[in-house]
Amino acid sequence: MQAGPVIATRGLSKDYGSGRGLVELDLEVGQGEVFGLLGPNGAGKSTMLRLLLDLIKPTAGSARVLGLDSISDSLEVRGRVGFLPGDLALYPKLTGGGVLEYFTQLRGGVDRRVRDALVERFDAVLDRPIRQLSAGNRQKLGLVQAFMHEPELLILDEPIAGLDPLVQRSFHSLLSEVRAQGRTVLLSSHTLSEVERVTDRLAILRNGRLVVVDSVENLRRVAVQRLEIEFAAPVDPAEFRALPGVVDAAAVDATVTVSFEGSADPVVKVAASHYVRAVRPQDGDLEDIFLRYYRTDTT
Amino acid sequence: MSRPVTQLTLRLRLPSTMSAAVGLIAVMAAVGALFPAVGHSIGKLHVPKSVGNLLGGGDYGTVTGWFRSEIAIIYAPLVIGALAITGASAATAGEEEDRILALVLAYPIRRSRLIIAKAAAIAAVVLIIALAVWIGLILGVALAGGGITIWHITALAVQLAFFGLAIGALAITLAAATGRRSLATGVAAGVAVLGWLINSFAPLVSVLSWLKYVSLFYYYTGHDPLTRGIDLPSLVVLGLVTFLLMAIAIRSIERRDLRA
Structure with missing residues (x-):
C-alpha cells in the first residue's frame, strides 16, 4: 500500500528547445485515483508520461512514482507500472500471440491466467501478424500487455484510440475494477468525452504548462x-x-x-x-x- | 543480458541470415567448381598492382589466390558486413524509430542489458555467416581440386567473424548514440568500405602505409589467413575494438532521451 501520493512531480520540466515540452509541472496523483491528463496534441501529456518512465530525462525538477525516484529507481518503477504508449507500435512480423508471449517473458512473473482472461475480455486477435491487424486490434494487445501483470499503477496514453464502442465499454469496466482494487490509473487524452466518463480528477495541459487540476464535475460547471x-x-x-x-x-x-x-x-x-x-x-x-x-x- | 530480447532479435534476423548463408555456400561451391576450367588461363592475366591489391593480390593461378580474390577479399566481408550492419541498425535504432523501443524500455530492463542482448543476437548472425563461409570454402576448395588446408580455411573464418563483430559493434554504437537507423547504417558501411580501400591502397604509398593500421580490414585479412593462418594480435585488436565500441554504445544509450 502506497502511503503518500502514487505520483508526485516537483517543478518537472522538459525543454526540447523548440518551445514544446513541459514547464515546471507540480502534480500529485493519489492512490486509487483514475486521473486524466487532458490537452491537445503537443500540450506535453506524452512528455510527462515518458518522463515518469525514464524514457526521457527531465531538464529540471523531479518525479516520484510509487514513492520511488523516477530516474535512480527507474527499474523498480517500470517493474510495478503498466504502460500503454500513444501511437502504439509492435513487431509487425510477429503474431498477436507472439507479441504477448514476448512481453510476458520480458516482464517475468506474469500470471498467464490473468493474461488469457484479458485476451478473452478484449477479444484480442492472437493468430494473425501484427501488420495485418487494424489499429483497434493492435490497441487491444497494447491494453492486455499493460494490464497483464496487475500493476499498482497504469500509465495509459490515449488508451481508447481506435477501439470500437463495445471494447471501450470493456475497457471502462476494467478501469472501474482497477479503481475498486485501490490501484491507480493515469491516462491521457485529447478527448474530454473519454476522460470525463472514467476519471475522478483531471489536469489540463496547454503548451507544456498545467492550466488547471480539478474534478470533472467542477470543470464542467465552469465550461462553456x-x-x-x-x-x-x-x-x-x-x-x-x-x-x-x-x-x-x-x-x-x-x-x-x-x-x-x-x-x-x-x-x-x-x-x-x-x-x-x-x-x-x-x-x-x-x-x-x-x-x-x-x-x-x-x- | 535478456534472453527474450536476444531470442526475438535473432528470430527476426534469421530468415535473411539463413538465405545469405545458403547463398554464400552455393556461390563458393560454384567458384570452386569454376577453377579447374578457368584457373589455368585466368592465372596468366597480368593485373596492375593497384587493382591486384584491391583483389587480394590478383593471383588467380592458384586455388589459394583464386579464393582469396573471389571470396576472402570482397564477397565474404561484404555479406558479413552487410548483415551485421543492417541487423544491428534495425534491431536498435530501427526499433527506436518504429517506436517499439518506447514500449520495450517501459519494461523492467536496463538499457545496457537490452543493448548487450541485441549485440548477442547480431554476434550469432555473424557466427552463422562465418560458419557458412567455412563450410562453403571447404566445399569450394574440394571442388577446385584442393590446395587449402582446413586449418587455413578455419583461420579465414575466425578472422572474418572477428571482423564482423567489430563492424556490427560499430553499427550498434552509432545506433545507440543517435537512434537513427540510416545514419548508423550509412556511416558503418562507409567505414567498412573506406577500410577496404585504405587497406588496399595505403601500402602502395610508403608515406601513407601506416594508414592501414586504422583499417579494420587490415586486421581481418592483412595477415593473409589463407596462407599464414590465424593472427592472434589482429584478433586481439578486433576484439578490443568490439569491446570498446560496446562500452561506448552502452554509455551513450544510458544517457540520452529515447526518440519520440
Whole structure:
C-alpha cells in the first residue's frame, strides 16, 4: 500500500528547445485515483508520461512514482507500472500471440491466467501478424500487455484510440475494477468525452504548462455550454450575443447555436419569445473548456 | 543480458541470415567448381598492382589466390558486413524509430542489458555467416581440386567473424548514440568500405602505409589467413575494438532521451 501520493512531480520540466515540452509541472496523483491528463496534441501529456518512465530525462525538477525516484529507481518503477504508449507500435512480423508471449517473458512473473482472461475480455486477435491487424486490434494487445501483470499503477496514453464502442465499454469496466482494487490509473487524452466518463480528477495541459487540476464535475460547471435552438423561422443571432454570459451565437437557416457561460436562463428566455421547434444541448468539448481557461489565462 | 530480447532479435534476423548463408555456400561451391576450367588461363592475366591489391593480390593461378580474390577479399566481408550492419541498425535504432523501443524500455530492463542482448543476437548472425563461409570454402576448395588446408580455411573464418563483430559493434554504437537507423547504417558501411580501400591502397604509398593500421580490414585479412593462418594480435585488436565500441554504445544509450 502506497502511503503518500502514487505520483508526485516537483517543478518537472522538459525543454526540447523548440518551445514544446513541459514547464515546471507540480502534480500529485493519489492512490486509487483514475486521473486524466487532458490537452491537445503537443500540450506535453506524452512528455510527462515518458518522463515518469525514464524514457526521457527531465531538464529540471523531479518525479516520484510509487514513492520511488523516477530516474535512480527507474527499474523498480517500470517493474510495478503498466504502460500503454500513444501511437502504439509492435513487431509487425510477429503474431498477436507472439507479441504477448514476448512481453510476458520480458516482464517475468506474469500470471498467464490473468493474461488469457484479458485476451478473452478484449477479444484480442492472437493468430494473425501484427501488420495485418487494424489499429483497434493492435490497441487491444497494447491494453492486455499493460494490464497483464496487475500493476499498482497504469500509465495509459490515449488508451481508447481506435477501439470500437463495445471494447471501450470493456475497457471502462476494467478501469472501474482497477479503481475498486485501490490501484491507480493515469491516462491521457485529447478527448474530454473519454476522460470525463472514467476519471475522478483531471489536469489540463496547454503548451507544456498545467492550466488547471480539478474534478470533472467542477470543470464542467465552469465550461462553456452550447445550445442549438431550432426556430420555426430565422432569428437574428445578435439577440443572443447581447445577453450576459453569451460567448458566441451563430445562425444557420432557422437554427441558432449559442455558446454561453453560467446560467442558461437568459438564453432560454430570449428563445422563448420565438416559436421554438427543438432545443438540443451540445456536449461541451475540450475546446469549450480550453476557451474558458485561455480567457482566464490571458486576462 | 535478456534472453527474450536476444531470442526475438535473432528470430527476426534469421530468415535473411539463413538465405545469405545458403547463398554464400552455393556461390563458393560454384567458384570452386569454376577453377579447374578457368584457373589455368585466368592465372596468366597480368593485373596492375593497384587493382591486384584491391583483389587480394590478383593471383588467380592458384586455388589459394583464386579464393582469396573471389571470396576472402570482397564477397565474404561484404555479406558479413552487410548483415551485421543492417541487423544491428534495425534491431536498435530501427526499433527506436518504429517506436517499439518506447514500449520495450517501459519494461523492467536496463538499457545496457537490452543493448548487450541485441549485440548477442547480431554476434550469432555473424557466427552463422562465418560458419557458412567455412563450410562453403571447404566445399569450394574440394571442388577446385584442393590446395587449402582446413586449418587455413578455419583461420579465414575466425578472422572474418572477428571482423564482423567489430563492424556490427560499430553499427550498434552509432545506433545507440543517435537512434537513427540510416545514419548508423550509412556511416558503418562507409567505414567498412573506406577500410577496404585504405587497406588496399595505403601500402602502395610508403608515406601513407601506416594508414592501414586504422583499417579494420587490415586486421581481418592483412595477415593473409589463407596462407599464414590465424593472427592472434589482429584478433586481439578486433576484439578490443568490439569491446570498446560496446562500452561506448552502452554509455551513450544510458544517457540520452529515447526518440519520440
